[in-house]
Amino acid sequence: MSTQxxxxxxxxxxxxxxxxxxxGSSSIKCSVYRVVDDPAVEGGTRAILGAGGQIEGIGVAPRxxxxxxxxxxxxxxxxxxxQVADHDGAFRLLRLVLAVGLRDTPPAAIxxxxxxxxxxxxxxxxxxxxxxxxLAALTPLAPLHQPHxxxxxxxxxxxxxxxxxxxxxxxxFHATNGVVQQLFALPYSYFTDGIRRxxxxxxxxxxxxxxxxxxxxxxxxRRVIVAHLGNGASLCAMxxxxxxxxxxxxxALDGLPMGxxxxxxxxxxxxxxxxxxxxxxxxEKLLYHESGLKGLSGLSSDMRELLASGSERAKLAIDFYxxxxxxxxxxxxxxxxxxxxxxFTAGIGENAxxxxxxxxxxxxxxxxxxxxxxxxxxNKDHISTRESRxxxxxxxxxxxxxxxxxxxxxxxxxxxx
Ligand code: ADP
Numbered sequence: 062m063s064t065q066x067x068x069x070x071x072x073x074x075x076x077x078x079x080x081x082x083x084x085g086s087s088s089i090k091c092s093v094y095r096v097v098d099d100p101a102v103e104g105g106t107r108a109i110l111g112a113g114g115q116i117e118g119i120g121v122a123p124r125x126x127x128x129x130x131x132x133x134x135x136x137x138x139x140x141x142x143x144q145v146a147d148h149d150g151a152f153r154l155l156r157l158v159l160a161v162g163l164r165d166t167p168p169a170a171i172x173x174x175x176x177x178x179x180x181x182x183x184x185x186x187x188x189x190x191x192x193x194x195x196l197a198a199l200t201p202l203a204p205l206h207q208p209h210x211x212x213x214x215x216x217x218x219x220x221x222x223x224x225x226x227x228x229x230x231x232x233x234f235h236a237t238n239g240v241v242q243q244l245f246a247l248p249y250s251y252f253t254d255g256i257r258r259x260x261x262x263x264x265x266x267x268x269x270x271x272x273x274x275x276x277x278x279x280x281x282x283r284r285v286i287v288a289h290l291g292n293g294a295s296l297c298a299m300x301x302x303x304x305x306x307x308x309x310x311x312x313a314l315d316g317l318p319m320g321x322x323x324x325x326x327x328x329x330x331x332x333x334x335x336x337x338x339x340x341x342x343x344x345e346k347l348l349y350h351e352s353g354l355k356g357l358s359g360l361s362s363d364m365r366e367l368l369a370s371g372s373e374r375a376k377l378a379i380d381f382y383x384x385x386x387x388x389x390x391x392x393x394x395x396x397x398x399x400x401x402x403x404x405f406t407a408g409i410g411e412n413a414x415x416x417x418x419x420x421x422x423x424x425x426x427x428x429x430x431x432x433x434x435x436x437x438x439x440n441k442d443h444i445s446t447r448e449s450r451x452x453x454x455x456x457x458x459x460x461x462x463x464x465x466x467x468x469x470x471x472x473x474x475x476x477x478x
Pocket of ligand 1 (some may be wrong): 291365412
């Protein structure tokens with residue numbers, strides 16, 4: 062695609078309007094940002110949210126909900142299946158809805174969250190036919206996400222071929238990991254064939270690294286472990302704001318137990334399932350959708366429900382969850398050679414004081430860290446005591462904002478050429 066013809070829709074002072082798209086299997090989330098210069102923040106630009114919304118139940122029971130950044134409702138409406146049968150229909154509809162947030166200004170570019178960038182992509186990239194082909198070839202590594210990310214990209218390309226589209230990868234931030242941190246102990250040829258630890262949630266970690274750099278530059282440069290605890294969950298060890306190691310692997314299944322995903326598992330368990338007659342699809346469904354907190358508790362993948370439940374199985378699921386997080390923090394601290402700060406983020410990390418308290422309690426003997434009960438209960442940014450040898454933070458992440466920043470950066474570079 063030619064990027065030469067791209068015209069900025071605003072003067073530089075007003076920044077660029079960017080539409081951020083996060084396409085999942087049955088939902089598409091979209092947000093509108095204005096990216097403006099701000100010399101006071103790390104990187105020199107800031108993404109300001111204008112409006113955001115999502116469409117759920119594509120092909121089943123489509124519902125669109127969208128809000129302005131100040132919380133005002135733009136729309137909350139269900140639609141006939143025929144009108145939103147697939148991602149193309151959903152995307153067209155969302156764009157119409159968000160035109161309100163755009164104040165009728167067409168976006169200068171679209172930034173997509175793409176789960177897997179493989180070994181080639183260590184940064185966001187402007188999408189052309191070759192990039193689409195490369196990303197399609199990575200589908201077996203992220204079968205539940207990559208096809209939906211690509212279908213949104215293709216839908217836009219068909220509807221507005223002149224529009225600059227940028228792919229921002231969950232894997233890219235971890236391209237700085239060393240070979241030892243990426244290896245599996247399989248024959249070495251598997252590594253060169255791409256069977257290696259890529260890691261995910263990179264846009265979240267990159268945002269946190271940038272944020273720390275702006276608010277606590279001393280800490281940002283040191284040995285930091287970030288716990289991204291949402292429906293998906295992983296940890297990232299960082300030094301100098303760069304990823305050193307992470308708990309997710311070749312796919313987003315490894316590492317910590319998650320809402321419905323198992324996390325790390327003895328590969329022998331998978332061999333046992335195969336020998337007992339389960340096929341690929343049955344095993345995939347079990348490991349991605351029926352395991353983790355949901356499978357252990359037999360109740361829910363939602364941490365709020367587990368915390369409220371009080372049942373023995375919910376308690377067991379939470380115990381296992383916090384134990385595994387603490388265990389993996391210890392493991393990553395080996396790679397870092399110590400630990401200077403711990404940061405919690407994402408749905409559970411930002412909002413669940415009892416989970417943070419349990420994790421920190423388990424780490425206390427090893428690292429001398431101590432949570433500040435009141436600050437933790439109030440979800441403050443800084444949640445450790447003055448005496449804690451390792452400061453602890455709870456920081457709101459912004460993956461979409463990070464995508465907007467990358468998209469505006471690549472758009473500017475393309476316009477300069
Ligand atoms: P996703 O990975 O889908 O973006 P989120 O980052 O939104 O997920 O995290 C979802 C998780 O956060 C759910 O388990 C939800 O229960 C949990 N969560 C959100 N708010 C709270 C809260 N106030 N207390 C405990 N858990 C919460």
